[in-house]
Amino acid sequence: LSGALTEDEFKPLRLMNGVYLQLHAYMLRVAIPYGTLSSRQMRVLADIAERWDRGYGHFTTRQNIQFNWPLLVDTPDILAALATADMHAIQTSGNTIRNVTTDHFAGAALDEVTDPRPYAEWIRQWSTDHPEFQFLPRKFKIAISAGAVDRAVIKAHDIGLRLVQSGDEIAFDIYVGGGLGRTPVVGKRLFRGVPTAALLPHLEAILSIYNLAGRRDNKYKARIKILLQAMGEESFTAAVNDVLPSVSAAFSAKALKPLQDIMDQFSVPDFPERDTEPYLNQIDTVPAFRSWVEQNVSPHKQECYASVTVSLKAHGKTPGDASAQQMRCLADIAEQYGLNELRVSHEQNIVLPHVAQADLPEVYQRLRAAQLATANVGLLSDLIACPGMDYCALATARSIPIAQRLSQRYQAREQALGPLKIKISGCINACGHHHIGDIGILGLDKAGVENYQLTLGGRGGLAAKLGDKMGPGFSEDDLLLAIDRMLDTFLVLRLSSSETFAATVERVGTEPFRAALYEVRNAA
Template identity: 60%
Template sequence: MYSYSEFDAAFVRERVAQFRAQVERRVDGSLTEEEFRPLRLMNGLYLQLHAYMLRVAIPYGTLNSHQMRQLAMIAERWDKGYGHFTTRQNIQYNWPKLPDVPDILDALADVEMHAIQTSGNTIRNVTADHFAGAAADEVEDPRPYAELLRQWSTDHPEFQFLPRKFKIAVTGAEADRAVIAAHDIGLQVLHRDGAVGFRVLVGGGLGRTPMIGKEVSPFVPVADLLPYCEAIVSVWNLLGRRDNKYKARIKITVHEHGIDDIRARVEERFAQVKPLFTGVDQALLADIKAAFAPPAFKTADTAGYDAARAADPVFRAWCDTNLTAHKADGYAVVSVSLKKQGATPGDASADQMRVLAELAETYGHDELRISHEQNVILPHVHVSDLTAVHAALKAVDLATANIGLISDIIACPGMDYCALATARSIPIAQQIALRFDELKLEHDVGPLKIKISGCINACGHHHVGHIGILGLDRAGVENYQVTLGGDGTQDAAIGERAGPGFSADEIIPAIERLVLGYLDLRADEHETFLMAYKRLGMEPFKAALYPDKDGSRDAA
């Protein structure tokens, strides 16, 4: 893993000291809220419905055990004993008090973490495939490039007052687990003729106007990564719609100008900025790559694992759903579900965080990842250690065997916490998960991604859910719209709205009808929900959702 240089450490400490002084000035009345707000947002501090919320960056979702223990300590000392892992691979604390926040930021700096640029109109935390450095299908570990982008984008003087926020995601595999097509810039690491480079997508995004990113370049050589990204952000910085915040994201700029025009402008700008990059970035990249060298993988007898699989059906079920193929012989990638049926998606208690840290340290080469699907990954576990890992997870309620299944739901905090939300998300996720657990249908239904957002900003990625649920306020009542057929992978697609929304009481039975309908419609048990939807189209699913009036229910 990357370790802070002296410069990084000094920079982060200086920012904490600055923010400490800003908080003092706010408290003593020298700063108004209007003056303080942009300052706190630059340091990840929001004011939500019930309390402040601190969003802490977990760069490209990578953590070590020391950092995870510190997150647990912060949760206990300054919050209510838990943290919420988000769809941007961050962690949010829901209850910090303003005077404590500088101390929290200092505690984060102690373990090389911060909350800088987790809010505001800046380049946000760079996200990556949560199986990076481990997955069998990976071309190359995307994290060194994500770290290079993090260093370039942090406090970049030209990009501190962008038209809107800007999100970059990187994947190193053909199978896209980082939803790169729904980011302002999406990068896919490629090898071409022996050279390393990137396929570059631009203008993707969810929110009020969902768009799939368009290819601005099929291959940018690695030496051009920073100048090319700088050219993209620079073009948008001047061209972006600062007159209308709803049209300010680069997806609208790309949509309004067309990808060919944007490409031409980017190429022109690239020619200007490229000479300014003298190769220092490539020297830096070489150092960063050394820090991400793979761990020393061990060899061990796997007979115990095979025997445990044969003997223990609970262990076997967990292995079948929660493990992914690893690039090293005898290893597996373990996805730890933070979605026990009825739990709040993405929440982990301080005790659970400490167990995860312990497992990473003992069995996982000291590495942890946070997925955008709000789960925790132990990326490098030898299969001979899986029974011990499973037993330890089980003891703290973290051994739910549901990765990729109907209860592995993404849900934003919604109106239980978020000041922007128009309806609640968490209770809907809890009820769906509990209902299908009660029906004992989860494993029969198979792979199915439900994603729930509590407002049009789409933090819950509902547009790319196989079933998307969007919570809205309809005349003072919570109302839930359903979209179908969304896909966040390399075959990215925006879901299609099925019809009128459902009340909070109606939405769970509606999802049940829809999923039972799918079981009737599928060709066989190998045809997933998404495959069946692609084959059959909206109509039969709509008929299942709206049985009374054949899809023509009065608009809510």
């Protein structure tokens, strides 16, 4: 601010503290480790939104929150406010190890082998301010999952970890080289059944090879996925195994001691037994409540409890945005009914992981009063969209208006269409994950005009697959007509009302949809 530093000199300093320069203002990205928040922390975020931003925050696909309008002069005060709630913005940007993400139902999911969050915290402590990995060739993202279903998109990360049962012990399958962006790649499983004691040495060895051999001359070819492609899986794995003994020697048995301490902090909470009769009565007598439960409430490993996904995708609104008032409402509900805990999902929603079924009617009413009870989780309007050209200096097209128009356009039809993932990116960096959407939308600049390309048949999860490009792009208005035709084609082709869009595409392929798309163009 005094002018003592040039922008080039200031840039690495601000990035180390999560401060980006966007189109119209600076943006501050706050770390939410593995997406877990307490009620107190959520209230601090609400206070920041109200005092230093424009009254809202934006929850991201990496389980963080962004404030899009802070003044640079206020940043030290914001960071100080975060510190009062044990929060920070360290390593939320820059060429370092970013926030470790995980399953938003961790600790509650029926299908998990164990709660992955202690391991995520262990990795967070190891990676924070790691002296060797603060200036990597490029940013580095790690995700961890413990369920039969991967809800953390581990194959779209530089390193993806899957917890598996190995006899009586927990072990890890390690996927390397995933990522989207301009060169989308599905991560490869390079190591199987790695014992817990060997996990950090493996991560250190992988990152050491990347730090030494990764390209620094071209940022578009600097991610570990490019190095893995250049070296080949066999050579890369051999290089890691070559350094592993020396790396392992630096990790004594003491390295496991913090993990045990961390696990003690993640002990299973008490779940008092509750009467479910009022809940069942509401299911039977209140259709709107029943619809919300069917769409937004997930089973819990503890009988008579549930996990609630709070949609931040009200029809016509910006995906992932929550007002300060809504954040406080969520904090209050979590404190009163949810064991004081909230989660941010990579799909830009908020989760109350531990709610007694008996409390669901009251939780629903509280959410409804705050305009947070949209019953659309997993449906078309529960779409992912990056900030796009409304905020981002890198964007080549708008994402948010497309998301808003789509969610309003299909509001009346989305139940009939069933589960459907639409993901929208405003440039080839793919922050909206369009490559792994049932329908992916990529916004580009074509001679000064926004142009939207479509992909079809992508998916995350353990069977991750990149979507197929459909062909030339569409203007905004033609895009809506094209999606109309794709959805109409799906309704004709599906075998029954229970067959999902993804299953239909998997069965018949993309060609019938491609033909339908370009009928729109020819008609236009």
